Amino acid sequence: MKILLPFDGSAAALEAVQFAIRLAGDGLNTSVVLANVQEHASLYELMVAHDPQVIEQVSADAGANTLKPAQTLLEDAGIAFESEVSTGDPAHTLVDILENYGCDMVVMGASGTSTLRSALLGSVSNELLHAAGVPVVIVKATEDLEAELTA
Template sequence: MKILLPVDGSELSLEAVRFVLRMAQDGLQINVVLANVQEPANLYEVLVAHDPELINRVSAQAGLHALTAAKELLDAAKISYEREVAKGDPAHTIVDIAERFECELIVMGARGASALRSAMLGSVSNEVLHASGVPVIIVKPPEEVLAE
């Protein structure tokens, strides 16, 4: 089964990675696409940087950095993966990545580093759930995280 794992580097997004690892330990044959979506530069960033290529490089580096902890978990479990760093609206870009890589399932955290944005504009995971053509598993944070 080909699974898309969108992560933003937060501990909560890593819960989705751990969930997929448990699925593999239980015997599910998986192929993973590890993805990070960077939001487009805002007007201030464009005005300050003056160089669109610089913004693209910084965005790509930030995306690769956000994948680091998830890559370490997958490497330790000897799970092979493809990776993708994209730029755009997070929910729709996640759905596009799933379609492009022909993923059969999306597994993602309930909320991540952009919790404030999600609270104000609607949950990315909720948008993916409604827009995706494949099943979506939303992994909630552990109880101890909810209690904090």
């Protein structure tokens, strides 16, 4: 089973990686597409950089750096993975990645924002839950891990 594993470096995203590793450990024949989506550059960044290629390279490097902890966990667990760093609207870009790689399911972390905030701002996990044509598992970070990462 090919799993899309969006990763933003958050505690919830780390929990999602560990959940996918547990699925593989429980006998699920698993490969992973590890994805990070960078947002488009701001107008200020475009004005300061003067060169769109510089911004693209910095964005790609930031995404690749963000993926390193997840890649290490997957390598240590012996799970095959591919990595993808893209730029764009996170939910729509993740749906594109899901379709391009032929993923069978999504395992992703959720930040656990309040209902009001989710209603006003929307959330990537909520949007992906409704837009993906495959099962989506949403993993919340445990309070212990969240506290450890913010300390």
